[in-house]
Amino acid sequence: MHQNSVFITAFESACCAGLSSEALFEAICAHQSGIGIYEGYVKEKAVALGKMALDRTLENLLHEVCERVRLQRGLEDFHDTLLVVGSSVGGMQTTENLFFRDHVYSAVDPKRHVIHSIASSLQNIYDFRDDLSFSTACTSSANALGYAYEVIKKGVYRRVLVVGFDTLSYTTVLGFHSLGVLSTQPCCPFDLKREGMNVSEGIAVLLLEDAPQKGCVQVKGVGYSSDAHHMTHPCPDGKGAMIAMQNALACEGVALDAVGYINAHGTGTLANDSSEACAIATLFSNRPLVSSTKSITGHTLGAAGALEAIICAMALQKQIIPPNTQLTNPENQTISFVSEPIAHAFRYAMSNSLAFGGNNTSLLFGVYDAD
Amino acid sequence: MRINLEILSSAYLLGESSAPTPRIKELVPNMMLRRRLTPASKLLVELLGSLEEFEKGRIVCGSAYGELGVTASLLESIKEETALSPSDFQNSVYNTAVSYLSILTHNQSEILTLSSGDKTARAVLKAGALKALDGDVLLLVCFETLNMPRIAEVNRCIDYLESAVALVVRHTSMEANLRVEQSATKGIPASISEMLFLAQEAEKKACVVEVVL
Numbered sequence: 001m002h003q004n005s006v007f008i009t010a011f012e013s014a015c016c017a018g019l020s021s022e023a024l025f026e027a028i029c030a031h032q033s034g035i036g037i038y039e040g041y042v043k044e045k046a047v048a049l050g051k052m053a054l055d056r057t058l059e060n061l062l063h064e065v066c067e068r069v070r071l072q073r074g075l076e077d078f079h080d081t082l083l084v085v086g087s088s089v090g091g092m093q094t095t096e097n098l099f100f101r102d103h104v105y106s107a108v109d110p111k112r113h114v115i116h117s118i119a120s121s122l123q124n125i126y127d128f129r130d131d132l133s134f135s136t137a138c139t140s141s142a143n144a145l146g147y148a149y150e151v152i153k154k155g156v157y158r159r160v161l162v163v164g165f166d167t168l169s170y171t172t173v174l175g176f177h178s179l180g181v182l183s184t185q186p187c188c189p190f191d192l193k194r195e196g197m198n199v200s201e202g203i204a205v206l207l208l209e210d211a212p213q214k215g216c217v218q219v220k221g222v223g224y225s226s227d228a229h230h231m232t233h234p235c236p237d238g239k240g241a242m243i244a245m246q247n248a249l250a251c252e253g254v255a256l257d258a259v260g261y262i263n264a265h266g267t268g269t270l271a272n273d274s275s276e277a278c279a280i281a282t283l284f285s286n287r288p289l290v291s292s293t294k295s296i297t298g299h300t301l302g303a304a305g306a307l308e309a310i311i312c313a314m315a316l317q318k319q320i321i322p323p324n325t326q327l328t329n330p331e332n333q334t335i336s337f338v339s340e341p342i343a344h345a346f347r348y349a350m351s352n353s354l355a356f357g358g359n360n361t362s363l364l365f366g367v368y369d370a371d
Numbered sequence: 372m373r374i375n376l377e378i379l380s381s382a383y384l385l386g387e388s389s390a391p392t393p394r395i396k397e398l399v400p401n402m403m404l405r406r407r408l409t410p411a412s413k414l415l416v417e418l419l420g421s422l423e424e425f426e427k428g429r430i431v432c433g434s435a436y437g438e439l440g441v442t443a444s445l446l447e448s449i450k451e452e453t454a455l456s457p458s459d460f461q462n463s464v465y466n467t468a469v470s471y472l473s474i475l476t477h478n479q480s481e482i483l484t485l486s487s488g489d490k491t492a493r494a495v496l497k498a499g500a501l502k503a504l505d506g507d508v509l510l511l512v513c514f515e516t517l518n519m520p521r522i523a524e525v526n527r528c529i530d531y532l533e534s535a536v537a538l539v540v541r542h543t544s545m546e547a548n549l550r551v552e553q554s555a556t557k558g559i560p561a562s563i564s565e566m567l568f569l570a571q572e573a574e575k576k577a578c579v580v581e582v583v584l
Contacts, residue, residue, distance in 0.1 A: 001504070043452065088464065090486070092442075099446050105524040114435050115465065116488030132494045135437070135465035135486040143483055147498065154504055156372045156584045170449050171442075175460030224481035226473040231461045243479060356461055357470025359482060 004210040006152045006219040007368060010073040011310045012065045015202035015303075016050035017296045019061075020068075024307075025314045028296045028322045029341040035186040035198045035298050041173045047182050050200025050298025051168055058093075058167055059121055062203050066122060066163070069205045073213070082160045083119055083131035084148050086141025088302030090115035090133075093167040100170075118165050128161070135302065138265075140164070141204065142305025142353035142361040146222035148208045149363075158211075164204040164306025172301065173199050179232060187268030187299075188326035189292035190277060190337060197267040200298025204306035206313075212368055217313040220254055220348065220366040223247025227358025233271050234354060238279025241265075241352060244360035245283055248350065254364060257286040260346025261321050263308045265354045266292020267299050272354060277332035287336045289344065291324035305353040305361065312349040312365045319345055374500035377543040378578040379424040379508065381570040383536040384414055385559065388518055390533040392417040399475065407458070409438050410516040411468035414535035418512065419472060425510050425539040427478040429502060430469050433485045433495035433513040435562035437465040443519040468514060489561035492536075496551060496565065500582035503542040512537045513563040530558025536566040538573070547581035 011021060016034030018024035027034065039046045054061060070078065095113045099105060111117060119131040134143045141164025148160035166172075176182050176199055183196035208219065224247060227240035234240065249256060262284075265276055273292075280290060293311055300307050315322055321344045330337050351363045384390040392413045398420045399405040408416065411434070419425070436442075441459045448455045461467070466484040473482055481502075487494035492513050499511040514535035517526065526532075553561075554568040572578050 096446065096449070100450055103450060105521055108525055110436070110525060111488065114488050115486035116435065116490070120488070130497075131487065132485060132498065133487050134483060136482075136484050137464040137466060147483075147501075150501060151584070154372075154501065156501065171445050171460075171463070174449060174455050175445065175457075175463070178455040178457040178460050180457075224483075226470070226479050226482050228473045228477045228479050230474070231467070231470060232457075240479065355466070356464045357466045357482075358473065359466055359470065 003153050004155055006149050007209050007212045007216045008206050008219060008313050009209045009213040009216050010069045010207040011205060011313060012068040013204040013307055013310050014061055014065050015297050015300055015307060016052050016200055021310050021314060028293050031325045033186045033296045042177050046184060048185050048198045049168060050198055052201060062165055063125060065203050065205050069207050073207055078126040078128050078161060080159060081128050082151060082157045083122060083128040084144040084160055085119045085133040085163045086144035086302050086306060087115050087118055087165050088135060088137045088140050089166055089169050089172060091117035092169040092171055096170055136359045137355035138301050138304055139353040139355040139359045139361045140302035142363060145305060145309055145363055146361055149219045149222050152208055152210050158209060160208045162206045162208060162306055164303035166201060166300055166302040168199060168201045181269045183268060187295050189266035189268045189294055189324060190273050190330050191327050192329045192331045194268045194273060197269050198298035200300045202300030202303040202307050204303050204310055206306060206309060215317060216368050217316050218366045218368045221248040221251030221364040223362040225360045229358050232356055234275040236275055238275045240358050240360045241276055241279035241354055242283050244362040245350060248362040248364040254348055256284060259288045259348045259350050261315055261349040262288055262290045263312050263351045264290055264292045265352045266294055268294060274331060276352060276354060277335055281332055281334045289321045289338045290335050291322055291338045293322055295325040308351045309363055312351045316349050316365055316367050319343060372584045374582050375543050375545060375547045376500055376503055376540040376580050376582055377545060378538055378540055378569060378573045378580060380422045380539040381573040382418045382421045383567055383570045384417060385531045386533040387530055388532055390414055394420050408471055409462045409467055410440060410533060411438055411514045412471035414514055415468050415472050415512055418535055418537040422537055422539055425508060427476055427480060428508055428510060429480045430482045430510045431495050431499045432469040433491040434465060434515060435486055435488050435491045436515055436517060438462055438467055439517050440519040491562035492565040493551060496582050497584050499540060500584060503540060508539060508541045510537060510539055513566045515560040515563060529560050534559055534563050536563055536570045538566060538569055543579055545579045547579045549578045549580040551580060551582060
């Protein structure tokens with residue numbers, strides 16, 4: 001079976017660290033965290049969250065980010081395009097607003113509550129050829145990207161728009177608080193002093209195609225696995241994450257030692273970071289450069305996979321490794337963590353996404369040489 | 372692209388309030404583990420117990436609403452300003468049911484959950500067909516567990532509040548004898564309808580279904 005190559009030909013994002021991808025990458029390299037300290041979510045306690053300061057609704061911002069991608073690529077429309085969405089909460093914020101106001105569900109429109117509400121909203125504007133939505137908690141948009149890679153590779157579609165989108169809802173903030181993993185300060189992934197994660201909102205949109213454009217980045221693989229271990233605790237030895245990374249490399253036969261940078265899932269929780277670090281250290285004897293960018297963006301949950309795919313794409317384009325801010329004393333000393341942005345010649349970048357239920361997805365990206 | 376899938380095994384469960392899971396004690400003998408299972412997890416365990424030709428492997432799951440009961444419980448707790456149950460929160464994510472299945476069966480394969488509203492069953496079939504091109508046998512499942520307190524405030528058309536359907540499929544070059552249609556059963560969630568149609572047809576005859584991507 002003939003297999004197509006897959007290219008990221010346009011992308012844009014908006015999150016607490018910047019309302020564009022360029023602003024985001026600059027913020028990461030300048031250690032400017034978008035995370036703030038907020039009261040009012042958790043009773044009698046301030047917590048650190050990633051909230052965007054906006055003069056419009058998040059739905060309007062989502063439309064604007066998609067429009068920026070369309071214009072960046074110079075497309076007239078998305079009529080021949082498949083839309084693949086990844087989100088963990090969908091329209092939960094809308095449901096919460098109505099339920100907390102009325103104390104009954106009568107005003108809740110099921111079609112505005114579901115994960116599919118995001119695709120519906122975009123379909124109303126763009127009339128995509130078809131759409132699918134993934135909801136696998138924090139791997140949602142990584143799985144959406146994986147699916148986009150597969151449909152193009154297998155020749156089903158020539159063009160796919162991937163959207164990662166999640167809003168800040170009381171359910172997720174208080175839910176993570178109930179698990180005891182919310183940080184009161186901007187998180188410090190992989191550091192010995194880390195105390196937890198920051199829930200954030202975010203939008204990340206990538207256009208994937210079967211033909212290259214100038215300066216584009218290639219998608220070189222996706223790897224999936226399940227821990228089959230515990231609903232919220234990753235396997236301590238990182239076996240599941242390791243299988244996902246191996247599967248991503250196997251897709252197009254990229255060698256382990258060719259990977260120059262790993263954008264880790266790195267949430268800042270005790271369990272995630274030690275397990276993921278163990279997986280990376282065990283698998284990569286060549287010690288690629290590693291960082292988590294969540295101390296700047298927070299954890300955008302279902303949008304994180306797509307947002308961090310954009311960070312990887314920009315790192316490859318600029319040949320700059322984004323730093324792991326707030327990392328002063330790494331728990332795992334065998335990994336080459338990057339605490340300052342560095343210029344570095346490298347061809348492949350990997351992005352890990354790990355979720356509740358032991359759902360693991362690794363994406364592999366590569367520099368595209370036009371000749 | 373058109374992809375033909377051979378349906379190797381199928382099963383479904385429908386319940387007006389709760390769907391019957393008569394073998395759950397036998398299938399999950401560990402009581403502590405059984406008590407942790409969500410309604411949807413129990414339905415999927417029960418279905419897997421009655422399927423042939425699938426023990427472990429890739430799973431594509433679909434649900435428009437996820438575990439609605441725990442979602443409602445979280446909303447009630449927030450409204451009442453009481454502490455959220457960590458179990459409810461971990462169980463509120465859409466991939467909970469298949470994740471429990473992976474834990475119970477030690478299945479380390481790729482497991483995905485789709486949520487495409489009323490088009491969820493068709494989305495599961497499309498994603499399953501795409502994956503089946505790789506040559507392995509896949510489990511496709513759809514579920515809805517809508518049996519929460521006060522569901523009548525929003526439910527106007529669904530009679531079966533718990534429903535789940537499973538198909539074991541593989542890609543085939545055999546000619547299709549079936550196209551994807553809505554089930555004739557009234558009062559089921561639209562999000563499972565097309566999967567249910569195929570399971571009901573597979574009860575009557577050997578089926579090869581054509582999935583159009």
